[in-house]
Amino acid sequence: MQTREEKIISGKGIYVDDIVMPNMAYCLFVGSAYAHANIKKIDLQQALSLPGIITILTGKEILEAMNPLPPTFGSSDWLWRTPIVYPLVLDKARFYGEPIAAVIAESPDIASDAANLIDIEYDPLEPVVDLTKAIEPASPLLYEEWGDNIQIHKKVEFGDVQRSFEEADRILKVSWRENRASGFPIEARGCVAFYDKMTEILNVWSSTQSPSRAQYYLAQALKLPMTRVKITMADVGGGFGNKLNWWKETVVALAAILIGRPVKWVESKREFIVTGPHQRDVLWKGEVAIKNDGTILGIRAKLLVDLGVESTCREGAARTLAPACQAIPNAYHLKGLEVDVYGVVTNKSFYGAYRGFGKDKGIKFMERIVQMTARELHMDPVQIRKKNLIQKEEFPYEQITGYVYDSGNYEALLEKALELGNLPYWEKEKQKRREQDRYLGVGIGITVEPAGLGTSTNALTMARVRMTPDGLIEVEAGQPDIGQGSTITRRKIAADILGVKMDHIEVKRDNSDMVFTAVFSSRGAVYPTSALAKAAKLLRQRIISFAADFLNESPSNLDIKESVVYSKTSHKEITFKELARKAYFSPGPIGLGTEKKINHEVVLDVSATWFSPNTARHPKSTYTTFCAGVDLVVLEIDKHTGQVNILKYVHVHDAGTVIDENIVDGQIYGGIMQGIGEALYEELVYNQKGELLSNSYSDYLIPTTLDSPNVIVEHLCTPSPFTELGTKGMGEAPIIGSKVAVINAIEDALSPLGIVVTESPATPERIRGWILESKEEVE
Amino acid sequence: MQVPINTRINQRSYELEVDARTTLLDLLREKLDLKSVHRGCEEGECGACTVLLNGKPVCSCLVLSPQINGAEVLTVEGLMKDGNMHPLMKAFVENYAMQCGYCTPGMVMTSYYLINTWDDFTEEDIRKGLEGNLCRCTGYTNIIRAIREAKKYKDAGYWW
Amino acid sequence: MRNFIGSRSISKISYFCPKSLTEALDFLDNCKENVKILAGGTDVIPAVRSGKLLLIDNINILDIKSIDELKHIVFEEEGLRIGATVTLSEVIESEIVKNNCPLLKKAIDQIGSMQIRNWATIGGNICNASPAADSAVSLLALDASLRLQSKGKSRLVPINEFFVGPGKTKLKSDELLTEIIIPKRNGNSTFIKLGRRNAFTLSLISIAVFVQMKDNVISDIKIALGAVAPTPIRAQNTEKILIGGKITEENLKTAVQTIKEEINPINDVRASSEYRRDMSGELLRKALINLFGI
Known part of the structure; x- marks a missing residue:
């Protein structure tokens, strides 16, 4: 049997762009030339007259046929404004590239030729492009009815902030800005939609991370019952959160219905970057209450987040503001925390999910605070960390923000990283190079990664494991494989529990028929894995009890190995194949014991659901498991150019029980590389007109082979008491820890110059600027 | 404009009529169904569409299909032998x-x-x-x- | 303002692929209008896709990649002669170039990626006239000349005079760049490129220096920079300061100051003009330190 990987590497993977259907038409979007403009007139005449053009949809057709995009999340205790959003502009364009028309043509080339002929008359408005200016009273407004540009607001308070500040020896002021960045996997978004008249079902094959969510969005938008919409996952060329949004696809589906033909939309990379989900873009200003011995007592902060055009309808990433606050205490004891958080709208593309989903922001803020505290007190950041770390005997640990940490040994992780990093050597090297006017720095980032969100649809999971009549096993567990290896891990889990040969297990491709399926929130090793383990254990019991009946043996004497049930005391055994033949055909269920028949347990087909015991008992602990990582980086800065050269990289990880170390390592290597990219050069830059300048891979730089360091990875293991197998969700810690470790290292390297790093990415130009500024001050 | 070309792709000779504006990427994918060749950025920045042209890696998105006249192209499909992975x-x-x-x-x-x-x-x-x-x-x-x-x-x- | 379209298709084209130079020059002579010369196309196709370059419908594409007369690399009395459609990889891999013009090899090795270098041509890289073209920067320091041919005519233009502005050159509509000629000269050289990431990135700024020494003083120095002006340029004021002297802490300082004053870099998404100005000095410092070991 060919594995997913063998199939894909042989060129037989079917990504959306590989789907070909008879009579298929092609969709191309035409977007706004301005970041902020009223649309006065759309002239389609010339475009429509081109041979091979089938139709062109604009806001007018959308308004007739569709509901607004359905907001999926809300919050009663936050200011939470939900604009009316349609996938095509109705009257006012609010970001550069916002889709205004969808051209449907016989070929992509014809669609492009026609798109060039569409004439749109704009009435440009002043754009809102600056996060801090957007909240000034004089700012132009994106949504006039709101009266300001604030979409989300709340002041959250945890623990006793007041007291923490009263007990402080000193107050440290901190500021930290992460500029706009996103994931942009090599494959962009896309779908093929086809309305099947026979089944009366709208079928969509999509490069989505969640067919379940896609089904809901599409059904709502097109006013269809969900049962009439079926989403099937194509092979997905990477997601990282960027393929959870679902809105342009509704236009493609509508076109398919209107023209009665399959319609394909495959987005270009530039369209993905310009109209895709954006992330980060936060500005923190805060005060930290500290004691002279290095204890961090409390934090008061104001957080501004640039949500772009909106973040509740194209996708629900406005939600990331909650974990951004709740994740702040990270691996440390903290007495009090207060965050005044604002989600601000500007004329930029929408805010969507990207690896880290908000929790990253709080954690990075905290790790910057640790570094700045050390500096303030002239102490080693390692000492500050040790002073404040949660100790191994304190687990499960209830954080002031309500998260209940399952298990861990943070100090051991840190010690291991220090050991592997050979810090004494680098400290000596640092001094040596300083004498030569060279700048070497060491940076650390600790990440406690909240994983497996238990709110709304996130917590829905169901696994089904069955033996098919041919004696093979089929596994279904809502955990689509978008490259994170869930086909392998699901197969491994089932094989281990059932005692089945790996290639006797088929993992079902995810589609919207499942109860709920999605990749996000590092939920894989939490929700679906636990449900799958539960179902597999039940099926194992049932297989053994079936075999006991057929072999006339006591179940307790039986065990399974290599797809054979055998007796530990006699020579009796039965293969899965034979067992299935007996169970399904001859003699069939009639041959089973009376008890089973009375209890209706006559099918080798088991389903199980699962909900986090952690979240069940502690509703504020919206996440279930808390894996941890320590990143340690040594780098040198060229003071003349501002370029950074990474000399050593260590990552120590605790993801609880590990199902497949190679898969976990793959997540670590990839996450670190993305974090380094974000720390050093990935940035979505808008000009004053609100045009996105870094709109291709030549300007939105993602790391190449020559940018990736050799990473030393080591695992420690404290199994989670809250999951079925002791596993912890993982995959996001490395992107978080790596970014802040690199930033901390840069600051460490530049510390002789008195430089505080307040902004990322730390591009050569920014670093050089800080160096020059500090020199001016010295002079 | 249609252009006649002779080419060898994955050890097989072809005589084709191609639209001059079609890139090698599209020719391989859409006309010859060689779907291993992936559409990435289509601007030579990502390498997802890399094929060997006369033995050397190029981005097939940057080659116009008439330009492979007389040339030899190799893709992943051509690396396989009797359906077996290389x-x-x-x-x-x-x-x-x-x-x-x-x-x-x-x-x-x-x-x-x-x-x-x-x-x-x-x-x-x-x-x-x-x-x-x-x-x-x-x-x-x-x-x-x-x-x-x-x-x-x-x-x-x-x-x- | 033009509407946003993520990626535009290549427009309908008339494609002509001559096998000989005569045929190509005849073609240019006959149809002076609406011709786009194509070699590797590694710059043209992205420019069309992004909408930066609009090709009119049924534009005449003259593909010169099949012309055998433009594929030579020879070293003779005149110097090193490289045909216009030699690919960047062929330049790097050439023993002749390695032995006679290491500066060119070093600069071209850092253009694009291997896939790009395997298809892009040296002539294309020059004629595209990007202010950041690394090949042009090294050729400026090498004092190269370009042979431009039209039907029955041929002229040599020093590369120093070839560029007019971003994307603009002295190439006439009936002319073809056929070869690059690098004069035979002994000397030392260096090339430094600054990008935002370590690989496969457009130059924020690049510098090439070629220096000749006589009796321990600099008898001639040519300094060229990329991405600091509308075209790749020579820093002639800076050169003047250095010619006839030795490199000392003092004149190094003056040279660094001078080069910063004689350039006129732009602000763009990749870097600010201030940073480019600053870096022109720093890269010059690095280059001179490389060359003179101070």
Whole structure:
């Protein structure tokens, strides 16, 4: 049997762009030339007259046929404004590239030729492009009815902030800005939609991370019952959160219905970057209450987040503001925390999910605070960390923000990283190079990664494991494989529990028929894995009890190995194949014991659901498991150019029980590389007109082979008491820890110059600027 | 404008009429159904569409299809033998050198060229050689490992 | 303002692929209008896709990649002669170039990626006239000349005079760049490129220096910079300061100051003009330190 990987590497993977259907038409979007403009007139005449053009949809057709995009999340205790959003502009364009028309043509080339002929008359408005200016009273407004540009607001308070500040020896002021960045996997978004008249079902094959969510969005938008919409996952060329949004696809589906033909939309990379989900873009200003011995007592902060055009309808990433606050205490004891958080709208593309989903922001803020505290007190950041770390005997640990940490040994992780990093050597090297006017720095980032969100649809999971009549096993567990290896891990889990040969297990491709399926929130090793383990254990019991009946043996004497049930005391055994033949055909269920028949347990087909015991008992602990990582980086800065050269990289990880170390390592290597990219050069830059300048891979730089360091990875293991197998969700810690470790290292390297790093990415130009500024001050 | 061309693709000769504006990428994918050749950025920045043209890696998105007249093209499909994976591909799978897989066929073609070109190579050589193949998932670590393992297969006399 | 379209298709084209130079020059002579010369196309196709370059419908594409007369690399009395459609990889891999013009090899090795270098041509890289073209920067320091041919005519233009502005050159509509000629000269050289990431990135700024020494003083120095002006340029004021002297702490300082004053870099998404100005000095410092080991 060919594995997913063998199939894909042989060129037989079917990504959306590989789907070909008879009579298929092609969709191309035409977007706004301005970041902020009223649309006065759309002239389609010339475009429509081109041979091979089938139709062109604009806001007018959308308004007739569709509901607004359905907001999926809300919050009663936050200011939470939900604009009316349609996938095509109705009257006012609010970001550069916002889709205004969808051209449907016989070929992509014809669609492009026609798109060039569409004439749109704009009435440009002043754009809102600056996060801090957007909240000034004089700012132009994106949504006039709101009266300001604030979409989300709340002041959250945890623990006793007041007291923490009263007990402080000193107050440290901190500021930290992460500029706009996103994931942009090599494959962009896309779908093929086809309305099947026979089944009366709208079928969509999509490069989505969640067919379940896609089904809901599409059904709502097109006013269809969900049962009439079926989403099937194509092979997905990477997601990282960027393929959870679902809105342009509704236009493609509508076109398919209107023209009665399959319609394909495959987005270009530039369209993905310009109209895709954006992330980060936060500005923190805060005060930290500290004691002279290095204890961090409390934090008061104001957080501004640039949500772009909106973040509740194209996708629900406005939600990331909650974990951004709740994740702040990270691996440390903290007495009090207060965050005044604002989600601000500007004329930029929408805010969507990207690896880290908000929790990253709080954690990075905290790790910057640790570094700045050390500096303030002239102490080693390692000492500050040790002073404040949660100790191994304190687990499960209830954080002031309500998260209940399952298990861990943070100090051991840190010690291991220090050991592997050979810090004494680098400290000596640092001094040596300083004498030569060279700048070497060491940076650390600790990440406690909240994983497996238990709110709304996130917590829905169901696994089904069955033996098919041919004696093979089929596994279904809502955990689509978008490259994170869930086909392998699901197969491994089932094989281990059932005692089945790996290639006797088929993992079902995810589609919207499942109860709920999605990749996000590092939920894989939490929700679906636990449900799958539960179902597999039940099926194992049932297989053994079936075999006991057929072999006339006591179940307790039986065990399974290599797809054979055998007796530990006699020579009796039965293969899965034979067992299935007996169970399904001859003699069939009639041959089973009376008890089973009375209890209706006559099918080798088991389903199980699962909900986090952690979240069940502690509703504020919206996440279930808390894996941890320590990143340690040594780098040198060229003071003349501002370029950074990474000399050593260590990552120590605790993801609880590990199902497949190679898969976990793959997540670590990839996450670190993305974090380094974000720390050093990935940035979505808008000009004053609100045009996105870094709109291709030549300007939105993602790391190449020559940018990736050799990473030393080591695992420690404290199994989670809250999951079925002791596993912890993982995959996001490395992107978080790596970014802040690199930033901390840069600051460490530049510390002789008195430089505080307040902004990322730390591009050569920014670093050089800080160096020059500090020199001016010295002079 | 239709242009007649003669070309060899994956060891097979073709006489084709191509629209001059069609890129090699589209010709391979849409006309010849060689779907291993992935559409990435279509601007030569990502390497997902890498094929060997007269034995050398190029971005097929930057080649106009008439330009392969008289030339030879090799894709992942042409590396396979009787439906079996090439040892290089096997090394990729065994070493977890792919995650989402979208960059993988392009990565394989560049790697194939590198291993065939050099008698011996260092990690730095591999890194420099692969600079034009972007991968967003793996951090490249396991890809570099796979190439080293593949080289061992080649040196050990596996079919190549 | 033009509407946003993520990626535009290549427009309908008339494609002509001559096998000989005569045929190509005849073609240019006959149809002076609406011709786009194509070699590797590694710059043209992205420019069309992004909408930066609009090709009119049924534009005449003259593909010169099949012309054998433009594929030579020879070293003779005149110097090093490289045909216009030699690919960047062929330049790097050439023993002749390696032995006679290491500066060119070093600069071209850092252009694009291997896939790009395997398809892009040296002539294309020059004629595209990007202010950041690394090949042009090295050729400026090498004092190269370009042979431009039209039907029955041929002229040599010093590369120093070839560029007019971003994307603009002295190439006439009936002319073709056929070869690059690098004069035979002994000397030392260096090339430094600064990008935002370590590989496969457009130059924020690049510098090439070629220096000749006589009796321990600099008898001639040519300094060229990329991405600091509308075209790749020579820093002639800076050169003047250095010619006839030795490199000392003092004149190094003056040279760094001078080069910063004689350039006129732009602000763009990749870097600010201030940073480019600053870096022109720093890269010059690095280059001179490389060359003179101070």
